[in-house]
Each structure stands twice: as C-alpha cells, then as structure tokens.
Amino acid sequence: MTLFVNRLTQLDVSLWCPKRGLIGASWHVDAELDGALGEDGMLFDFGEVKPWIKSRLDAGADHTLLVPSRAPGISVEECREGLAIRTQLPYPMEVRGPRQAFTLLPWQAIGAERLGEHLAKELMRRPPPRVVAIRLGLRDETIDGASYTYSHGLKRHAGNCQRIAHGHRSRLEVWRQGRRDTGLEVRWANWLADRYLVDAEDVIDDGDADTLRCHYQAPQGRFALCLPRARCAVLPCTTTVEQIAAWLAAKIARECGERIRVKAFEGIDKGAIAEAGP
Numbered sequence: 001m002t003l004f005v006n007r008l009t010q011l012d013v014s015l016w017c018p019k020r021g022l023i024g025a026s027w028h029v030d031a032e033l034d035g036a037l038g039e040d041g042m043l044f045d046f047g048e049v050k051p052w053i054k055s056r057l058d059a060g061a062d063h064t065l066l067v068p069s070r071a072p073g074i075s076v077e078e079c080r081e082g083l084a085i086r087t088q089l090p091y092p093m094e095v096r097g098p099r100q101a102f103t104l105l106p107w108q109a110i111g112a113e114r115l116g117e118h119l120a121k122e123l124m125r126r127p128p129p130r131v132v133a134i135r136l137g138l139r140d141e142t143i144d145g146a147s148y149t150y151s152h153g154l155k156r157h158a159g160n161c162q163r164i165a166h167g168h169r170s171r172l173e174v175w176r177q178g179r180r181d182t183g184l185e186v187r188w189a190n191w192l193a194d195r196y197l198v199d200a201e202d203v204i205d206d207g208d209a210d211t212l213r214c215h216y217q218a219p220q221g222r223f224a225l226c227l228p229r230a231r232c233a234v235l236p237c238t239t240t241v242e243q244i245a246a247w248l249a250a251k252i253a254r255e256c257g258e259r260i261r262v263k264a265f266e267g268i269d270k271g272a273i274a275e276a277g278p
C-alpha cells in the first residue's frame with residue numbers, strides 16, 4: 001500500500017551553484033510512503049505523518065546553506081565559528097557559521113530530485129512501524145508571473161532564520177496607481193535575482209569597493225559572510241519580508257514618481273504588503 005501527502009511542508013534554503021553562485025530556493029515537499037496496513041486499517045495516521053516528516057526536515061536541511069562539497073573550487077574547513085565554506089566559481093564567497101547552518105552534500109551540484117532522494121534515505125534510517133519505503137518530491141511553486149530569489153539571515157530571529165545564508169524563491173507583485181504593473185514586477189524580480197540582502201548594520205566598513213563583508217552574533221553562534229558587492233543589496237534595516245516590501249515600495253516609488261504598492265512573498269504563500277509615495 002502507498003500513502004501520499006502532497007505539499008506536506010516547504011523547504012526554504014540557499015544553495016551554492018558553480019554557475020549562478022548563491023541561490024535562494026523554496027520547494028514544496030510531497031511525500032509517498034510504502035508499507036503494510038495495521039489493525040486500524042491505516043499505514044500511518046496522517047496526523048502523525050506530517051509532524052514526523054516536517055520536524056525531521058526542520059531539524060535538518062531546512063533553512064541551511066546546501067553545499068555541493070565536490071563542486072569545482074569549493075572548500076570546507078573547520079573554523080572558530082564551526083565551519084568555513086569557501087568558493088571560487090562563479091565568484092569567491094566565504095561563509096562561516098555553526099555546523100547546523102550547513103548541509104554538506106558530497107556532490108558536484110545540488111538538484112531538487114537528488115536532494116529529495118537523499119532526505120528520504122535519511123528519514124528511512126529510523127522509519128515508523130510498518131513503513132518500508134519513503135519517497136520525497138521537492139518541487140518549485142508554479143509561479144506564472146515574476147518571482148525573485150534571494151538569500152539572507154535574520155540575526156534577531158530566535159529560530160533557524162538567524163542562519164546567515166538561507167533563502168527563498170518568492171512571488172513579487174507591484175501596483176502602480178492602483179493597477180498591477182507586470183513590467184515593473186519582472187524588472188525588480190530580475191534585479192533581485194540571486195542577490196544577498198544584508199542589513200547595513202551588519203556590514204563591516206573596510207573600504208573594500210569590490211567585496212562586502214558582514215557578520216553578526218545570533219543565538220546559535222557567530223556568523224560571517226563575504227562576497228562580491230555586485231551580488232548584494234544593502235538595506236538600511238533588517239531583511240524581514242515586511243522591511244523588504246517597504247524598501248522595495250519606496251525604491252520603486254522614487255524611481256517612478258508615483259504611489260506604489262508591493263506585495264512581496266517570502267517563500268510560498270506568505271509575505272508582506274507595503275505602500276510608498278514618491
């Protein structure tokens with residue numbers, strides 16, 4: 001017998017890609033479980049399947065940086081903070097932080113299908129009674145219009161969002177004078193694509209025009225990151241989705257000289273709405 005649960009949870013992560021660099025990703029997680037029925041006629045109570053899989057994923061890969069440790073130019077070393085990940089291609093980056101902020105995968109590249117297989121194998125190390133196989137499907141949300149991908153970290157977040165390199169793939173909606181403007185949506189989503197969003201307060205002012213360095217202390221430990229300034233956007237505030245929506249609305253309103261409303265998602269199905277005038 002096979003049991004399935006679609007959209008069981010979501011994974012929000014950043015991943016390193018030797019072609020694109022640091023990428024924010026959000027995936028729906030669909031699950032299938034094979035096994036025999038118990039006396040109650042069930043393979044595994046839905047009410048237990050969902051929290052079991054979600055809690056294991058939340059404690060593992062969710063909100064981490066997925067590191068393909070066999071990709072060209074990647075190195076992983078122990079450091080004062082925990083682990084230091086250094087990259088060369090397509091640009092140099094260094095991220096340091098506690099071990100739990102990283103998922104190391106001995107691969108040349110990260111792919112959603114392979115990651116789903118890997119996570120299912122991990123779940124099967126301690127399977128629930130009667131479950132003999134688990135399959136996890138990771139898939140992008142279907143987005144007809146504009147979507148933006150970014151990475152960030154929220155040092156004041158008590159949970160895993162404090163990790164300096166986790167990210168999202170999110171819808172972006174923009175209204176100009178009360179009407180959706182898909183041209184503006186695409187333009188700003190493209191501008192944001194694969195950027196690292198950072199609070200100015202965390203940036204180290206070392207006079208380097210090309211490389212941005214930032215760091216912070218959070219409840220899980222010390223985090224530090226450096227990467228090309230051209231791949232970053234520095235906000236005058238923390239990078240919660242509320243602040244991103246307000247910052248974008250103000251930026252676009254200034255550029256257009258008109259009142260702008262922005263609906264910025266953070267990952268799938270949630271986000272913030274902000275308005276600004278020129």
Ligand SMILES: Nc1nc2c(c(=O)[nH]1)N=C([C@H](O)[C@H](O)COP(=O)(O)OP(=O)(O)OP(=O)(O)O)CN2
Nearest residue numbers: 010012058154157159161166239240241242266267
């Ligand atoms: N009001 C806000 N709350 C949170 C924000 C935010 O910007 N505004 N941001 C975060 C984190 O950045 C995080 O990445 C969001 O991840 P999420 O998947 O929502 O994590 P949760 O544990 O809250 O939800 P799940 O149900 O486990 O997916 C957090 N909060």
